[in-house]
């Protein structure tokens with residue numbers, strides 16, 4: 001029966017021709033091999049003679065009729081390296097002499113800590129399988145969920161752990177998945193940073209041992225992001241070469257380990273961070289891990305990020321409109337945000353003055369940031385008291401919201417629901433609601449404490465005030481902020497041995513509140529912000545329509561940050577504001593054109609004090625917002641090519657995006673500082689239809705000399721785009737569009 005199914009699927013795939021399309025999940029019952037095909041990718045694993053689930057292949061799509069041989073365990077390399085440890089298992093329990101990173105580690109009530117998982121059974125699932133493993137002796141079951149995306153070949157993997165014993169077990173480590181790549185020479189890419197300096201692409205040669213990428217902070221973190229890529233070879237390449245990559249969908253403490261074992265094989269294991277982890281599974285209970293997505297590209301880091309962008313837009317982000325693979329979220333409204341203009345000094349009059357100017361620029365959405373609630377004058381007070389400050393807004397929010405609507409914009413509001421200032425009514429009433437260890441100090445950051453969202457009363461309070469706010473006011477958008485990490489993460493409502501469950505329960509309740517809000521207010525859109533890019537991951541992006549990548553809005557710094565951001569995340573969610581010059585952070589002065597073009601590479605916003613804009617600045621911003629609106633979909637949902645990276649002190653940088661049907665392309669070019677009169681490099685464009693004719697139109701910034709205005713895709717890709725000799729200087733920017741004739 002299963003063999004017959006394989007034959008049918010094979011025939012189907014063969015009929016799809018050389019350009020592999022569609023997906024298939026087939027089980028070869030004779031060889032006990034599971035095979036998943038999607039896009040240009042094949043992934044395979046099998047049950048080896050010992051009963052372990054062993055990875056067999058992950059790479060370019062294999063022929064539909066190719067038969068993958070049965071799993072054979074790797075040999076015992078020495079008496080010090082057992083076959084159990086050298087065999088690349090899909091989800092290895094810690095037991096039986098495993099020295100590499102386990103996917104799961106448990107302690108039983110009787111003190112036994114040995115867990116050896118063998119294949120038990122499986123069932124088909126949409127574009128994949130659910131494969132059940134069981135401990136060799138005890139009734140601990142782990143169901144591995146697999147599915148593959150037919151277009152991008154991106155796999156989603158997760159695990160459900162179930163205790164069918166009569167005693168509780170404590171889970172000390174639980175990964176979503178472990179990925180294996182055969183022995184070889186590789187470069188590891190990952191994203192690191194700090195507040196105001198997120199999204200640094202860090203690249204290093206993989207060498208023996210383990211590289212740990214993690215957050216122990218209770219949330220995703222600025223310092224590392226749950227994304228990795230492994231490139232074949234020692235020289236990173238944007239355009240060519242094999243890349244295996246993955247991203248973890250979890251907004252709590254997480255960990256990804258990248259390990260080169262003693263035989264040079266690579267294993268990447270990711271899921272809940274095992275640091276301070278302890279999840280008690282009572283008899284009959286289950287624990288579900290987050291999803292770990294994984295993909296493969298033969299076209300370098302550029303190819304990898306295009307696949308990930310496609311997948312995020314098509315499958316992860318909320319509110320997709322359209323059908324099937326064409327379903328996509330709408331490009332984001334161009335927003336105005338008041339933070340850098342007023343900080344917490346908000347008032348009805350001041351916000352209306354900003355709104356009038358924003359509307360004159362062609363902005364779609366007006367967002368009032370921090371300062372509108374409770375006794376919020378500085379960051380010392382107010383968080384937790386989500387009523388409108390009557391001194392600042394004597395008639396409530398309605399007059400401001402009505403005015404914003406009359407100006408043909410919709411209205412958005414800032415909130416920070418999981419936080420409380422000790423100087424607040426909420427804290428005075430419920431001091432027990434914060435994360436804390438009784439009798440120990442409560443460490444403040446930015447004068448605030450973290451509400452323990454794992455508690456049901458806190459969860460209900462948060463949902464309740466947000467629901468009320470949205471019921472009472474016509475609000476289209478919430479900017480959901482989160483401005484500190486955890487300390488003293490105690491949860492004394494639970495017995496001592498269960499208190500560490502806070503790491504899972506907090507994040508699950510966050511997702512619950514977000515999904516409940518979406519059910520009750522389906523039109524309200526959300527931004528995930530955590531002092532900039534501290535909560536960006538594929539977990540929160542199931543609920544958030546956009547993210548705030550960084551509080552650093554310097555347009556030059558943003559080029560590198562945006563470059564880093566796009567390795568993992570689509571420009572669709574990458575909000576980018578144009579703010580004042582000189583910039584508050586670097587004291588650097590840049591032209592409005594430069595600032596606009598830097599921000600136009602993502603989802604555009606304005607965050608400057610526009611009441612001070614000159615007529616000329618108003619005209620420039622208005623013209624560029626109109627130009628952006630025309631090509632926005634190509635920029636944020638098209639295929640992104642990072643033509644010249646701004647990293648490593650590059651004098652130049654450039655990006656290009658091409659829309660789905662290759663009828664439009666947008667190019668951005670930036671100069672840091674011309675040296676020795678060097679002209680801007682010729683830009684060899686990518687992704688166009690070589691046979692089609694495209695007309696080049698400058699959007700801003702460069703006078704074209706020596707370039708045709710109409711030429712074939714082949715011309716633009718082979719000869720390249722010459723930006724013109726006048727395109728020189730300090731902090732210069734240019735943008736172009738190409739439209740198919």
Ligand code: DGJ
Pocket residue numbers: 339369370414481483529530531532548550551
């Ligand atoms: C941090 C955010 O990243 C800023 O944009 C702003 O909203 C402030 N918080 C407000 O306190």
